[in-house]
Structures are given as structure tokens and as C-alpha cells.
Amino acid sequence: MExxxxxxxxxxxxxxxxxxxxxxxxxxGVERPGIMVEENESAVAFAIPxxxxxxWTKLSIDTQHALPLVAQxxxxxxxxxxxxxxxxxxxxxxxxxxxxxxxQILVPRNAxxxxxxxxxxxxxxxxxxxxxxxxxxxxxxxxxxxRMASVTVYSYEEAVEL
Amino acid sequence: xxxLSVRPYNEGQVRAADSLLRSLGGFSVGLRVPTAAAxxxxxxQLGISSPLFQDLPLSPVVxxxxxxxxxxxxxxxxxxxxxxxxxxxxxAVQQVASSDVxxxxxxxxxxxSILFLIEATSFSEWQGNVFVYRILLRESLPDAAEExxx
Numbered sequence: 001m002e003x004x005x006x007x008x009x010x011x012x013x014x015x016x017x018x019x020x021x022x023x024x025x026x027x028x029g030v031e032r033p034g035i036m037v038e039e040n041e042s043a044v045a046f047a048i049p050x051x052x053x054x055x056w057t058k059l060s061i062d063t064q065h066a067l068p069l070v071a072q073x074x075x076x077x078x079x080x081x082x083x084x085x086x087x088x089x090x091x092x093x094x095x096x097x098x099x100x101x102x103x104q105i106l107v108p109r110n111a112x113x114x115x116x117x118x119x120x121x122x123x124x125x126x127x128x129x130x131x132x133x134x135x136x137x138x139x140x141x142x143x144x145x146x147r148m149a150s151v152t153v154y155s156y157e158e159a160v161e162l
Numbered sequence: 163x164x165x166l167s168v169r170p171y172n173e174g175q176v177r178a179a180d181s182l183l184r185s186l187g188g189f190s191v192g193l194r195v196p197t198a199a200a201x202x203x204x205x206x207q208l209g210i211s212s213p214l215f216q217d218l219p220l221s222p223v224v225x226x227x228x229x230x231x232x233x234x235x236x237x238x239x240x241x242x243x244x245x246x247x248x249x250x251x252x253x254a255v256q257q258v259a260s261s262d263v264x265x266x267x268x269x270x271x272x273x274x275s276i277l278f279l280i281e282a283t284s285f286s287e288w289q290g291n292v293f294v295y296r297i298l299l300r301e302s303l304p305d306a307a308e309e310x311x312x
Contacts, residue, residue, distance in 0.1 A: 006208045008210075009207070013207075014212075027266055028196050028197075028199040028213065029198040029199060029258075029267075030199040032207070039209065039211035040206075040207060068207075116204060116205070116208055116210060117210060
């Protein structure tokens with residue numbers, strides 16, 4: 001399961017670097033594509049705008065297959081306040097741009113699973129695949145607008161992972 | 163009535179804040195910051211390898227518990243008053259652009275070996291120069307511990 005989560009994150013991160021190289025975040029002195037996994041970062045109270053935050057929630061395992069089929073739900077959260085140069089009045093446009101970025105980085109909808117515990121990362125035998133994003137409604141909090149999208153990621157648990 | 167007289171800036175307010183904070187205890191705490199991330203290394207982004215942390219000393223400070231309305235399940239909050247001279251020294255040590263960046267990258271404040279999370283920061287300034295920072299903290303407790311306590 002961990003390998004599938006790691007592979008999914010890196011697939012989206014690498015796609016974002018291609019789709020929109022200007023969407024970046026600065027974390028601990030290093031600039032990187034504007035996407036991160038919530039559980040892998042420190043519990044800072046300062047949220048970063050205009051980036052994607054991945055949060056893993058539901059998990060189910062279907063054992064009626066040759067290999068157990070794992071379905072993991074990834075919630076992708078993002079928010080913006082617009083730009084100060086425009087008085088924040090462009091926040092709707094920026095959120096739409098993030099919607100579009102997210103739709104694009106989810107393509108292709110499959111990737112070869114990799115094991116990142118070993119160095120260098122080792123390719124595994126199966127692929128993981130995911131569906132399109134299910135977008136929730138926009139939530140407005142003062143001058144901040146946010147949205148959450150959900151993606152279900154499917155992967156097979158290989159013998160070495162059991 | 164506002165004071166519109168023209169005065170050159172001096173560090174009197176900073177020194178006054180230092181003196182006041184020292185006279186109220188002159189406590190010392192640690193600002194816990196991670197070392198710089200390793201570029202082009204995926205392990206840290208995947209939570210596989212943890213970064214190293216260091217505690218930058220901040221002194222003088224005053225640390226106090228906030229008087230708050232008691233709500234079940236809510237953690238106790240604390241306030242930390244920090245002299246700007248201490249923060250500026252930490253900014254210089256870390257070689258970051260500003261105190262905002264420093265506080266944003268901090269994972270918390272260590273007080274007597276206990277980690278507190280930063281909830282919010284604000285500051286007081288005179289003639290555009292900060293002389294004291296106010297940092298709102300809460301205890302870094304797991305949910306299970308909170309339930310046990312309450």
C-alpha cells in the first residue's frame with residue numbers, strides 16, 4: 001500500500017512539473033513542484049496557498065483476486081486567496097486554473113509501481129491505476145476559496161509486500 | 163492625539179523590550195527548525211527519511227499560559243513573547259530572508275524539553291521596526307492523550 005501511495009504522489013508531482021512548472025512551493029529551503037503529501041510533512045499550522053495537498057483516507061481490500069486488490073482514496077485539497085496585486089479578486093480564476101492543473105496531472109491514469117524503500121527505487125511487477133477526480137463544491141471562508149477532489153487509487157498487493 | 167513629531171529611529175524600543183522581558187524572567191526557549199531539505203531526494207518527500215532538526219535558542223522570552231474559555235477537548239494555549247533581537251539573531255544564524263520565513267519553517271518551540279506547536283504569530287512595531295514578537299502556542303499532544311486528559 002505504501003508503495004502505491006508513494007508511486008501515485010511521485011507520478012502526480014512529476015506531471016505537475018511538466019504541466020505547470022510555475023506552480024511551485026518553497027519548503028525547508030528547497031523549491032519543488034507545488035504538491036505535497038500531508039502526512040509526510042511536519043504538522044505546521046501554516047497552510048500554503050496555491051498548492052495541492054494529498055491526504056490519504058479510506059482503504060479497502062478485495063481479496064477475491066489472484067492478488068489482493070487495494071483501493072485507497074486520496075483527497076486532494078487546495079485553496080487560494082488570489083493575488084494581492086489584484087486585491088484577491090482573481091481567486092476564482094486561480095482556483096479554476098488549479099482545477100485544470102489537477103485534471104491534467106491525473107493523466108495518464110496508471111503508473112508502474114515502484115519500491116522507494118530501497119535505493120535506487122526498484123520497479124515492481126504490477127501497475128497501479130486510478131480514476132478521474134471527483135470535485136467537491138467550492139468552500140468560501142472569508143477571502144479564501146478552497147476545494148477538495150477525491151481520487152481512488154487501485155493497486156495489487158504483490159507477494160513481496162504481504 | 164497621535165504623535166506626529168519627527169524622530170530618528172533608534173533601538174530604544176528593542177532595548178526596552180529586552181530589559182522588560184529579562185526583568186520578567188528572562189526565560190530561554192528553543193525554536194525547532196529542520197535543516198535544509200536535500201534537493202532531488204525523494205525520500206524526505208515520501209516520509210521515508212526524516213530531516214535533522216536543530217533548536218535555535220531564543221532569549222529573553224516570557225512564556226505564559228493563556229486564560230481561555232474551558233471547552234472540552236480543546237488544548238491549552240500558551241503565549242510566548244520574544245524579543246526581536248533574539249529573533250533577528252536566529253534569522254542571521256539560519257541565513258533566511260526574514261523572520262516570517264524563519265517562523266514559517268519552524269516546526270515548533272521547545273520549552274523545558276516539551277514541544278509546542280505554533281498556532282499564530284504577531285508582532286508589535288515602532289516606526290516600522292519590530293521590537294517584540296507574540297507567538298501563540300499549543301501543546302503537541304496526540305488526540306488519544308487529549309481524550310485521556312479530559
